[in-house]
Amino acid sequence: MEFNEYFILGCSAIGAGLAVIAGIGPGVGQGIAAGHAAAAVGRNPGAKSAVTSTMLLGQAVAETTGLYGLLIAFLLLFLKPLLP
């Protein structure tokens, strides 16, 4: 079997698709953070702004791992490091 450029490009695309599965984790994590923040605001509506800013900060930090996966996908798709 011959492994030409198109084969490598196709495998890169599959790899990019697999890499963005990393988005599941941050999705679940951000959902949990938002849920707890909603509960906190429900218990103590006066602290809404403080709870919201803390939630956004935590969510943005949790998002980082998903973004690493996204970066790998972008690298595979646009820079094509696997091509000879």
Added chain:
Amino acid sequence: MGYDIMLSQGADIDIMIHGIFKYSFFGHEVWITTTHVSILMVMLILMGFALVANRAIKRASEVPGTFQNVVELIVEKLDGMVDTTMGKGAPGFYNYIGTIFIFILFSNISGLLGLRPPTADYGTTLALGLITFTLIRINQIRFNKPADIWKDMCSPLPPWLPIWFPINLISEIAVPISLSLRLFANILSGTVMMALVYGLLQWVASAWPAALHVYFDLFSGAIQTYVFCMLTMTYISNARGEN
């Protein structure tokens, strides 16, 4: 070879950084890229605003006009943000945090003006992350004794048993990398998403992508600006210690 099926080679979808002007720098080939151009435009806008604001504040009146009010509001909000996060050490960081906040915010939003956001280039965000890293280290050395820093670096184990030292060292080095990658990847993903919408949908993408711009450029950009500044302030005040 025709890779026309690949997005980066298509005629309509353009997310890459392009070189505009090439010059030789001590034998190295160096390019002036689209990032430099858009960063210069952002800087011009900010400098123009700063000049106008400076003149308005110099002729400040007891009862402020509209523009003076807006400028005072911006400064007050930024200083308040630094105050609530950094406590006693805040006054020394008003200028720096305010500056990078406005710069990153305008860089992220510049996608709305049709520029390629300068923060979607890893060179820009890595520079910002390294400035934060330098500030952390300088503050740590200024406000802590060397023995305390050594004890901190061997943290879970006693200072005479530095087995944990390499791991702590790696986690310190990871700070600027994760800071810069977070900002870079967020803005880059917004840029790529908008390029895909405009490039793939052609005439279908008229008017309604404005809603996507609100999310990817305004919301995401503002959140990431806030997060970058908050994390910078938190790291610095951690490095300064309890005083």
